[in-house]
Amino acid sequence: MTISRRTFTVGSAGTLGLAAHGLLKPAFAQSEPVKIGWLAALTGPSSAPAVGFNRGVMYAVESINAAGGVKGRKIELTTRDTQGDPTKAVNATQEMISAAKVHAIWGPTNSGEALATTPLMARAKMPNLHPCVVDSLIDTGKFPNAFRMAPSNTQWDDAVRNYALKILKAKKVAVIGDTTGYGTAAAKASVEACKKDGAEVVYTAQIDATQPDMTPDMLRMKNAGAEAIISWSTSTGMAARLFNARAGLNWDVPFVGHPSLGSGEVGTLIEKPANWEKVYTINYRSCSFDADGKLPARTQEFLDKSAGKIDLKDTLLWWVVSGVDVINLLAKAVETTGSTDSEGIIKYLNGLNKYPGLFGSYTWTPTEHNGYPTDEIVMGLANSSKSGALKLAPGY
DSSP, X not given: OOBOTTOOSOOOOOOTTTTTXXXXXXXXXXXXXXXXXXXXXXXXXXXXXXXXXXHHHHHHHHHHHHTTOBXXXXXXXXXXXXXXXXXXXXXXXHHIIIIIOOSEEEOOSSHHHHHHHHHHHHHHTOOEEEOOOOGGGOOTTTOTTEEESSOOHHHHHHHHHHIIIIISOXXXXXXXXXXXXXXXXXXXXXXHHHHHTTOEEEXXXXXXXXXXXXXXXXXXXXXXXXXXXXXXXXXXXXXXXXHHHHHHTTOOOOEEEXXXXXXXXXXXXXXXXXXXXXXXXXXXXXXXXXXXXXXXXXXXXXXXXXXTTBOOTTSOHHHHHHHHHHHXXXXXXXXXXXXXXXXXXXXXXXXXXXXXXXXXXXXXXXTBOBOOOGGGEEEEEGGGOBTTBEEBOTTO
């Protein structure tokens, strides 16, 4: 079946990763399943990333199980929809640790939730992989069990700010975020970094992602003289309404920022395609088309294998392949150590050196759990999505 936005249970088969590379062998004996918890904001205003991650997770789980599991042990996925609510995420985390007794947890996908759940997992010594970017979430002293599967917000912010100031040559910028814990922290850090680099921040605000009309905020940014808008929000609805409001003001100011600006879902929410022009979003070399319109070989191989099995029209490819990577990584940890013991999984992750994932190459050590390489971060044309991948933005 095709994995789409509305499909939240394990389904489909045939992933690139462990099964495709022969890392998992058919098993002849069944035993306790490998239990993975998945904290996913599948609904709510910040659901776009988790929906994409979920498609990759389901695809990888079904593929590994179809190939016999991990040394005969099927993967059992426990998914909880946190709706982007830190309280729900905390409750789900406690349930997974005490009742479901999972062996590792993937997520949450929003930093506001992870700020609440990460200490809980640390106390339980629960292996935790997440894609949340707030820098303080990774601290090997406080949270020796937490590993970041994506860049930090500093890495993101550097890419966005350098593009706005050096490529677009903007001297006056507006910096906005939504009202979530992530949006607040990311906007604050972005403002400080822009000022440090000599830009004039003429407007900054935290915007309710659910408000129906963004025109008042856009008008204030225009009147302040913003030459570029730096946006930090996971909400695709907020992005689309901002773009529509910009068009209504007949203003061609560029947007630069969070990956959600380029999610295919934005294309279904804007009033006309032209409203999505001059929008530049964080992306990655693994999920970018080069000047000849080609993807990296490993990425193209995955797309060929998954064709017709995963819906990529309204999401981002990097969200999907990250979901594939995390399941494959945890399965490889269990296969290598022969155990679902938390110490063994953490030890395995601490020894990874340039692990060749679909999304990127991961390297972690006991003292460094930021594992994503900066040189793989690029900016993409938000409205250029094809199979969830984007064209490189001008300047690369």
